[in-house]
Amino acid sequence: MPETDIMEKKTTTKQAQNPDSNNKTLSKPRIFFGLLFIFIAIIFFLSFISYLLNWKADQSQAGTMLEKSVKSSNLIGKVGDWLGNFFIFESIGVAAFIVAFLLFMVGTLILKKKYFKPWKTIGHSLFFICWLPIFLGAVTKGEGVLSGVYGFQVMDFLKSIIGVIGLWLVLAAGIILYFILEFNLRPSAVRHRLGELNENTIGRVKNMLPSNEKFEADEELEEIANDAEPSQSKPLQESGKQPTAAQPADNIAPKEFPKVTVSSEIETISTPNKTSFETEEPKSVSLDLSPADAAAVATATTSSKNLKTEDHFDFKVEVAQEVDELDEIDKKSADLVKEHGLYDHKLDLANFQMPKIELLKDYGNEEISINKEELEENKNRIVGLLKNFNVGISEIKATIGPTVTLYEIVPEAGIRVAAIKKLQDDIALNLSALGIRIIAPMPGKGTIGIEVPRKTPTMVSMRSVISSQKFQNSDMDLPVIFGKTISNEIFMADLAKMPHLLMAGATGQGKSVGINAILTSLLYKKHPSELKFVMVDPKKVELTLYSKIERHYLAKLPDAEDAIITDTHKVINTLNSLCVEMDTRYELLKNAFCRTIKEYNKKFSERKLNPENGHRYLPYIVLVVDEFADLIMTAGKEVEHPIARLAQLARAVGIHLIVATQRPSVNVITGMIKANFPARAAFRVISSVDSRTILDSPGADQLIGKGDMLYFNGNEIIRLQCAFVDTPEVEKIVEYIGAQKGYSSAFILPEAPSDDPSNSVGAFDPNEKDALFEEAARIVVSTQQGSTSMLQRQLKLGYNRAGRIMDQLEASGIVGGFNGAKAREVMISDLSSLEDFLQNLKN
Numbered sequence: 060m061p062e063t064d065i066m067e068k069k070t071t072t073k074q075a076q077n078p079d080s081n082n083k084t085l086s087k088p089r090i091f092f093g094l095l096f097i098f099i100a101i102i103f104f105l106s107f108i109s110y111l112l113n114w115k116a117d118q119s120q121a122g123t124m125l126e127k128s129v130k131s132s133n134l135i136g137k138v139g140d141w142l143g144n145f146f147i148f149e150s151i152g153v154a155a156f157i158v159a160f161l162l163f164m165v166g167t168l169i170l171k172k173k174y175f176k177p178w179k180t181i182g183h184s185l186f187f188i189c190w191l192p193i194f195l196g197a198v199t200k201g202e203g204v205l206s207g208v209y210g211f212q213v214m215d216f217l218k219s220i221i222g223v224i225g226l227w228l229v230l231a232a233g234i235i236l237y238f239i240l241e242f243n244l245r246p247s248a249v250r251h252r253l254g255e256l257n258e259n260t261i262g263r264v265k266n267m268l269p270s271n272e273k274f275e276a277d278e279e280l281e282e283i284a285n286d287a288e289p290s291q292s293k294p295l296q297e298s299g300k301q302p303t304a305a306q307p308a309d310n311i312a313p314k315e316f317p318k319v320t321v322s323s324e325i326e327t328i329s330t331p332n333k334t335s336f337e338t339e340e341p342k343s344v345s346l347d348l349s350p351a352d353a354a355a356v357a358t359a360t361t362s363s364k365n366l367k368t369e370d371h372f373d374f375k376v377e378v379a380q381e382v383d384e385l386d387e388i389d390k391k392s393a394d395l396v397k398e399h400g401l402y403d404h405k406l407d408l409a410n411f412q413m414p415k416i417e418l419l420k421d422y423g424n425e426e427i428s429i430n431k432e433e434l435e436e437n438k439n440r441i442v443g444l445l446k447n448f449n450v451g452i453s454e455i456k457a458t459i460g461p462t463v464t465l466y467e468i469v470p471e472a473g474i475r476v477a478a479i480k481k482l483q484d485d486i487a488l489n490l491s492a493l494g495i496r497i498i499a500p501m502p503g504k505g506t507i508g509i510e511v512p513r514k515t516p517t518m519v520s521m522r523s524v525i526s527s528q529k530f531q532n533s534d535m536d537l538p539v540i541f542g543k544t545i546s547n548e549i550f551m552a553d554l555a556k557m558p559h560l561l562m563a564g565a566t567g568q569g570k571s572v573g574i575n576a577i578l579t580s581l582l583y584k585k586h587p588s589e590l591k592f593v594m595v596d597p598k599k600v601e602l603t604l605y606s607k608i609e610r611h612y613l614a615k616l617p618d619a620e621d622a623i624i625t626d627t628h629k630v631i632n633t634l635n636s637l638c639v640e641m642d643t644r645y646e647l648l649k650n651a652f653c654r655t656i657k658e659y660n661k662k663f664s665e666r667k668l669n670p671e672n673g674h675r676y677l678p679y680i681v682l683v684v685d686e687f688a689d690l691i692m693t694a695g696k697e698v699e700h701p702i703a704r705l706a707q708l709a710r711a712v713g714i715h716l717i718v719a720t721q722r723p724s725v726n727v728i729t730g731m732i733k734a735n736f737p738a739r740a741a742f743r744v745i746s747s748v749d750s751r752t753i754l755d756s757p758g759a760d761q762l763i764g765k766g767d768m769l770y771f772n773g774n775e776i777i778r779l780q781c782a783f784v785d786t787p788e789v790e791k792i793v794e795y796i797g798a799q800k801g802y803s804s805a806f807i808l809p810e811a812p813s814d815d816p817s818n819s820v821g822a823f824d825p826n827e828k829d830a831l832f833e834e835a836a837r838i839v840v841s842t843q844q845g846s847t848s849m850l851q852r853q854l855k856l857g858y859n860r861a862g863r864i865m866d867q868l869e870a871s872g873i874v875g876g877f878n879g880a881k882a883r884e885v886m887i888s889d890l891s892s893l894e895d896f897l898q899n900l901k902n
């Protein structure tokens with residue numbers, strides 16, 4: 060605590076303790092005597108001054124006090140003459156001024172002005188009253204009045220017994236002793252004082268000179284003893300060095316808090332030496348402390364304890380050896396990382412440039428304009444209408460969004476919410492507007508919301524939301540920007556957390572724009588190595604423009620020509636393939652002891668997973684189905700099953716689904732599908748039944764279209780204005796990406812197991828066997844792993860050829876049948892048996 064603070068605190072505390080220190084509360088006699096002493100001191104002072112100037116004349120008049128004819132030359136007249144003569148000439152010379160000063164001090168003390176420390180001042184004064192006249196006597200040799208008679212006589216006496224030199228030695232010894240005692244001028248103390256000049260060395264100096272600190276602490280004690288109430292000062296004095304004990308640990312405590320009470324236990328505390336007091340528990344001393352200062356004292360006490368430990372025990376410090384818990388793999392990976400750095404999944408397309416914001420069209424001013432007339436009109440209509448139905452309102456508030464204005468009303472006490480809810484159609488009729496939605500009550504707000512479409516909605520452009528800080532700085536795994544909320548805030552969600560999205564909306568209501576907005580936001584945030592799309596577009600028009608980014612972002616089946624699937628029959632294969640990919644990923648995650656794709660990829664980047672064992676960097680896969688109803692109509696259960704399976708399981712392995720439909724009827728969006736799509740986005744739908752199918756509540760049928768949407772995140776429904784991205788803008792983005800260097804092909808999905816007999820392995824034909832068949836057989840047997848991807852790696856083959864070889868190995872009986880995510884069983888146990896087997900095949 061800074062010194063000034065301490066002083067301030069001290070003063071405040073003192074004042075608090077001595078309320079009568081205030082002048083107003085001084086008793087009259089006190090004031091009288093206080094002022095009287097000061098007055099006398101002034102008389103003395105003036106008399107002495109005047110006497111010194113005219114002492115020869117004054118001296119002659121000293122005895123003529125009552126003679127009127129004799130005029131005095133002293134300022135204070137004959138009294139002044141007498142005083143000067145008595146105190147200066149006949150007594151102590153100029154030291155008489157000290158008497159005047161002491162009178163003054165007594166006056167101030169009576170008035171409770173603590174300008175002086177009384178005992179200290181009296182001590183100093185007495186010393187000089189004795190010493191100064193003798194000294195001046197020795198200097199003036201009795202000439203003049205400076206030494207007074209006393210001074211001269213004593214000087215003369217001393218000179219006669221100890222000689223001149225002895226006299227001077229006594230005088231010098233007296234003054235030196237005085238300075239040593241009063242100002243602590245011992246050599247060690249001088250060093251200490253010098254040390255104090257340097258703040259940094261304070262602690263060190265204090266440690267070196269504990270006795271000096273004791274001295275200071277005693278001084279403080281003295282002060283406190285003077286200041287404290289009698290009842291408090293007694294135990295303090297009794298406790299002897301106890302407060303000193305606290306001093307090195309905390310010099311502040313007694314200084315700051317004069318109100319100290321010491322319990323009787325204190326007397327039993329022994330203080331054998333200067334440092335041992337630090338070990339005494341502060342519990343025996345109760346101090347009036349503020350919480351902050353108590354903390355300071357506590358800190359000081361703690362440090363004291365440490366000191367004690369240092370004093371009495373051998374304090375050994377051992378630095379714990381770093382426990383080497385890294386197993387072999389970790390060590391190896393650490394070495395690899397040291398050598399090659401972390402695995403960089405972006406390295407293949409290291410120069411890939413993310414799309415620039417300029418590719419998106421600037422639609423100009425998107426500031427929300429406030430139409431006061433419209434607001435007022437709507438407000439009056441709502442209030443009037445509710446009044447007609449006897450619904451009183453105590454408060455109404457409007458929040459203007461891009462498409463709708465939310466009027467929040469607080470109904471009068473006693474009005475039932477259901478009564479207002481019932482009026483939805485009446486309000487819509489009255490406001491003659493489509494898209495009125497009543498939210499009763501507003502979740503967490505205690506109001507009822509009425510959403511009224513604005514006459515001139517503000518468009519939310521993709522450019523404005525993509526360029527927002529919220530999107531740019533987002534650290535979501537798969538950030539999807541939908542648009543803006545009713546209160547004009549940008550709304551984003553993480554597809555990886557959704558984890559699958561069901562979208563519905565009648566034709567022409569903004570569903571395709573919505574899908575484009577989602578895809579665009581992902582393209583703006585994710586590198587091609589981190590994200591792959593599987594696109595299913597039965598309408599054949601909506602997603603085709605994304606074919607340009609096939610070699611960057613799209614995934615397809617090994618033998619598929621186009622990455623964008625338009626044939627519903629092929630969709631089944633793709634979905635099954637995704638299921639295989641999902642199972643494979645689960646296997647990889649299991650082997651890597653990871654729970655999520657994020658953990659797995661991190662481990663892979665840290666080179667803790669060996670690619671030789673099939674490990675690879677796993678990009679997120681997003682399956683986009685633009686018209687799900689079409690699929691269900693044509694493929695039915697065959698599609699529903701893998702979709703449901705993916706929706707149930709694929710989240711942890713980074714496969715996410717976005718399924719959109721125009722017809723959200725229950726036979727399209729079955730219970731099984733719905734249950735696994737917690738996130739739903741509804742554009743305007745035809746009927747409230749459709750709305751219930753998609754959102755489990757009405758409302759989507761009340762939307763106004765053009766991107767006006769409701770988003771359900773599993774908890775609440777949020778009304779949004781979807782960001783608008785036009786087809787030419789998407790074209791520009793895909794062209795920009797497509798023009799850059801991409802991978803050699805689209806991301807190849809695993810071949811899907813098929814029930815189609817034409818696809819079965821069939822009988823083994825030795826004449827049609829692949830050139831690498833035997834080599835592959837040896838690899839499979841030696842590793843005892845019937846894995847196509849392993850063959851791919853070891854023989855550096857494409858997936859198709861490796862798959863064909865695996866089929867041949869199966870047909871020949873070397874490996875077992877397809878086993879889902881697991882590797883096929885190897886039927887031959889060692890290489891020599893294999894050689895015999897191959898020989899037999901040739902024959």
Ligand SMILES: Nc1ncnc2c1ncn2[C@@H]1O[C@H](COP(=O)(O)OP(=O)(O)OP(=O)(O)O)[C@@H](O)[C@H]1O
Nearest residue numbers: 564565566567568569570571572765766781782783
């Ligand atoms: N977010 C939006 N902001 C402004 N206008 C929009 C928005 N979304 C859609 N629109 C308007 O609505 C029109 C139809 O949108 P969109 O093509 O997305 O409908 P859709 O539901 O996909 O229709 P369909 O199912 O027939 O393809 C767009 O051309 C555009 O004019």
